[in-house]
Amino acid sequence: MIVGVSATVFAQKNKEKQDTTAVIKEFMIVCNQYKKLPLHLSLQQSNSVTFGEPEDSINANADIYMTEQGSYIKYGEMEQVVNDSMMLMVSQGQQVMMLYAAKQDIRQQLNSYLGFQLADSSVLRMAANYTAAFLPVASEDKKIIELRNRHPLPGTDKVKETITIRYDSKTKEPEQVIYMRRTLIPIDKTEWDNAPGHEGVSDKLVIIKDNYFLMNERKEVFDYKKISHDTAIRLPVSMTDRIRQDVQGKFIPARGFEQYYLSVE
Secondary structure (H helix, E strand, C coil): CHHHHHHHHHHHHHHHHHHHHHHHHHHHHHHHCCCCCCEEEEEEEEEEECCCCHHHCEEEEEEEEEECCEEEEEECCEEEEECCCEEEEEECCCCEEEEEECCCCHHHHHHHHHCCCCCHHHHHHHHHHEEEEEECCCCCCEEEEEEEECCECCCCCCECEEEEEEEECCCCCEEEEEEEEEEEEEECHHHHHHCCCCCCCHHHEEEECCEEEEEEEEEEEEEEEEEECCCCCCCCCCHHHCEEECCCCCEEECCCCCCCEEEEC
């Protein structure tokens, strides 16, 4: 009887692993399939954190253009322009430009900026650390996959990390990605015990062997507004729109950006 039960449990676990692997493969297709040239991607990013500094909360728009000739990224007030040999960072708010030698070709940059292609061996590694499942969704045109870290946050029954992706079931293109991670922040036990009421955060207290921690939740949300591979895509800004070379060959700000400070690394 015990042998029969053990065999049943093993079969169930093996099926769960197979199901998880299949869902993770689908997850990776969605994460990688749209990463091809030319590309125009517009997305909105919002970050929030339970305990942190104001700068930890972000709400910004990103506009990304990538072609065989180079790339242009506008993120908030920052710009990045890349060609086959140089990368220029531009802070419009601080009126500063920084020029570097480009160390990657455009296809390497594509994966660096938007993630990287994962081999089947990585699927197996992910399956060892995450469970994966399709979540119910009202529309047949949409699908949602959720990855949950197999390891709980110490001292709690809360999952340590989740990745949720909503996408178009036909095109396999992502529409929204939500990344949530929980961590523990150590706090002084005496200060907590002697402090006045803890309204709103008492449920975040975690006690491990008489040590006090606050459970911090960090959430990053990426809303994909546009994904285009139109062959007519062109870079809206080129390197020469921001910098030029003088008669001595020295790089200086281009016309209209003379007030910017330029650093050449």
